[in-house]
Amino acid sequence: MTDNQRPLRSVLYIPASKPRALEKARTLAVDAIIFDLEDAVPPDEKVAARRTLAEALDADGYGPRLRIVRINALDSPWGTEDAEAVAGMKADAVLLPKVSGPADLDALARTTGEMPIWAMMETPAGMLAASEIAAHPQLDGMVMGTNDLAKELNARFRADRMPLMAGLGLCLLAAKAHGVAIVDGVYNAFKDDEGLRAECAQGRDMGFDGKTLIHPAQIDIANAAFAPSEDEIDLARRQIAAYEQAIAEGQAVAVVDGRIVENLHVATARETLSKSTAIAAMSAE
Structure with missing residues (x-):
């Protein structure tokens, strides 16, 4: 499937330093995985995590x-060597934290070459x-880092996320406007299904392509939320048929x-x- 058809309903963070988590991720019904060398890996494990991740991706x-x-981050003690390592990994993209501008x-x-960037x-x-x-x-995609953004804004937590809406x-x-993917930030309370x-x-409803997740228990809810419902599919088919008949x-x-x-x-319906169709094809693989 082409990149703009690729489902991104569920995007799960996995610690790159945990072999068991890397193994389990192969069996999860997620559309994308963020193998994390940053927040999920303590400083004394970061160098080893690169090797662990490279081996997992080689095994596919x-x-x-x-x-x-x-x-x-590139201005951290590990960022440049992370970038050098990822350039040689069997990854689809590299995700850069705390991006403040195109520079x-x-x-x-300059380090990762032609590898797509998020x-x-x-x-x-x-x-x-x-x-x-x-x-x-x-740039192929954007990932909202809502926890860090809230911290930077000194915003209070609200279930409606009003303090974050401008960002x-x-x-x-x-x-x-530029045709790149965008996924929403994480929901921290991984046992709160209703939230x-x-x-x-x-x-x-806002238009995000999917949601980043911190726990496998969140996958089914995200997959359902960001996939067309049966009612939406039925309406789309009827709209297309009625419009074609009208024309x-x-x-x-x-x-x-x-x-x-x-x-x-009709364009939206298509x-x-x-x-x-893309979700069904991915589920069948």
């Missing part, structure tokens, strides 16, 4: 899951430069369930069916 077994490696991506690309969007500077970051020729919106606009379900629904009869619009259906609605 991750099937159609997108394999993204998050390195440490950060240029600096990474950007952690987690600072006020990053929010304000979101459009320039999204326009970078090697979330800026990044969404940038990603959609996760509500936040996934909010993210899906054949010389009409410019159709009516389905009492609502006008124009060409823009995207819904395409996404459903």
Whole structure:
């Protein structure tokens, strides 16, 4: 499947230093994995984690899951050597934390070459430069770092995430304008299914492609939230059929369930069916 068809409903962080976690990830129904060399790995394990991860990726077994490696910041003691190591790994992309502008991506690309880049969007500077970051020729996706962003903003926790909306919106606009993927931040309370379900629904309504996850128990909820429902699939099919019939009869619009259906609605309907097909194809692999 092409990159813009690739499902990204569930994007799970996995510590790169934990062989058991790396092994288990091969069996999980996630669309993408972020192999984490940064926050999930303590300082005294970071060097060994590179070797552990390289061996796991060499062994493969991750099937159609997108394999993204998050390195440490380039200005940290480990970032440059992380980038050098990832350049030789069997990964699909490299994820750079705390991106504040396109120059950060240029600096990474000088080491990782043509490998696709993803950007952690987690600072006020990053929010304000979101459009320039999204326009970078090697950028394939953005990951919202909502925990770090909340810290930088000195924001209070709210279930509706109102303090974060300006940043979330800026990044969404940038990603959609430049055709790159964008996934929502993590939900920290991994035992709170209802809270996760509500936040996934909010993210899906806003336009995110999926959600980053911190625990396998969150996978099913995210997969369901960011996939077209049976009702949405049925409506999409009926909209396309009605519109095609209207065009054949010389009409410019159709009516389905009492609502006008124009060409823009049909384009959305076709995207819904395409996404459903891509999810089914990935599940079959």
